[in-house]
Amino acid sequence: MPSKRLNLLIVAAGLGVNFYGLYGVKFGLPMVGYGGHFQFLTVVGLLVTTLSFTVRIINLLTGTLGPVYEALTAIATPVEGLISALYWPIVLYDKKMLVPDDTIFDLPLALDISLHLIPTIVCWADFMIFNTKFKRSPIHILAIYAFTMAYFVWVNVCYEHNGYWPYPLFGMFKNDTQRGAFFLGCGWFCSVLYKIIAKGHFNIHLGDKKEAVKNLKDRKSQ
Template sequence: MAGFRPGAVLLRTTAAGIMARAWFELDQLPNNAFVEKQVGGHFQFLTIQGLFAAWATMSLGLLADMVSSQALTKLKRALFMIAMPVIVISSIYWSLLILFPKLILRAPEPGELGPTSSGEVPDLIRIPLSLDLSLHAVPGLALILDFYLFEVKYAKMTARIGGAAIAALAAIWYGSWVEYCASYNKIFPYPFLTTNEFPVRVQIYAGATAFAYVVFQGLNAFHA
């Protein structure tokens, strides 16, 4: 699998570049100052953690191809399994954004957007489209293309056991992390978490975990 492949290099370089640029453009968000002052900052958002995992996967795959390293290729495939939930993040995000935007986009807190010369205050904080696509579309799309074009499918037992373990660990990590941040910030990064009590949030974490596992199994099963 290791070795110089122009198509893989092009995809991974382009995707990693777009995702890195998205990270450095976070300071252009209208509520950036407010978010950065909170415990966890931008890393409260599952999107940002997924962005980092996808970027690391693409970068490691690029390095493995450039130096023709089997060891790096194996490490990249392990990281790929961790990054796969990014696809679930993207599907949930766009579904809610289109159908139920108030569940995924927050209304601004008093003073969150800073002083403005406009008398109109937006009812929801929206991300510029170009940045939105870089954060919520490019990572998942890049992973899917990379998997089907340049990777082989995972062995059945590896996918079942490894996929279940990683999905569970990811859910425990993010659930614990976002609950910790919210205990200080008094709000969650996503409104659908803020408006629900803890038992319901646990069900949301569990549901998202099951969905991520099913999606990974489906992607692997459909791979030739």
Template sequence: MPPKPSQRVAPPNQYPPDAMPKIGRIIFHIGTAAAMFDGFWGLQNTTITKEYIGNQYGGHFQYLTILGLFGTIITMMMSGICDYLPAVQGLKPLKRIFLLFALPVELVISSIYWGIILLKPELMLPPNPVLASSSEPSSSGAEDPLFRIPLLMDLSMHALPAVALIIDFFFLERKYKPPASTFGALALAATFGTAYSLWVEHCASINGSFPYPFLTIMNPQQRIMMYAGSTIMAWLVFRGLNAIHK
């Protein structure tokens, strides 16, 4: 049967009109997930991993950055699958749960990380393991006493996740409605905040220090305030973003 005049038929070897946005979404979601994982994978070959983090209890997963990073990677991968298989209805609600968790967490991570890096980097970055293991003073002042990862790797783990999630939320997702935007967001923030605080305290009790130097110099009361403040901040960030989402 010939097509009706109102129907648009794609020419041979050309995508139908509604396919290009779908392809763009897939490229965005899978591409950002790949870039973030590439940053983490590159971290495995650094001196700090081989001589410091790799020998500690909890490894990379004692770091909030890495936990948030993998939460974002899972969110982006699930988004890509939803783009490719829109008929699989069960994946979409699950993806939105991961987004509800990852979005505020990543914004808090980026805010704290870049704020400390710009103002007091020694409170965020560990000592340079090459200099720390040397018993002789350096003859040159060029060596950085702090360990810094390459800029692109740094951006892929501490900036790209937040940017990608903001783009996904505002341009490719609808806003959250109650109870997800009220009880759900608060419950996720409180659960993850409590779980991470217990986990990082447990790791520190075995390793003798916290993964982040600023936590090591805090007393228990200050750390509790830090954990609680970060959790509340994550919840408020989500509430603000969801409020301005149209």
């Protein structure tokens, strides 16, 4: 059985990193325009992850808010995986796909990792190792697609106000149909990540499940 104290320590550390990331973005990277920093998937995802970590800590300390945590982590974990999977290859290939030509791309390494890597690691560790009560649900997949398309609508609203996309990558598509297909593809990728971590979770905790079934049978036979 995973250690509750270790789980609390890891999630608390992850929450601290998230606060550092949000603080660094807010005060270190000035942003103008409609939507501000919340135009960016990284920041939106980090906000959801921060809420997930906060609720998780409350859940570990009090045993409450379990369903809220399950809903948040089912979205945050694959979305953070998507952010890391997209961000690092794109940065290595062409940074200009993520920032305009006239922007100085000088994100400090510590802040960069805090935004695009550590939240993913903590999310996946908490989900796969410590979340022993997780149950796979099609509602989680629906929530992932709903989040993806909500962000698609949101960036279009920001574009209508600002006249530019938060990521130049979005402007490379010819029309909204292509952009929508890209977002659907991202939603599909998140759903695949969800299925992968759900399968990994099942394999990791298979022994715990067998033991729980055995204990239940023993109680019924008494």
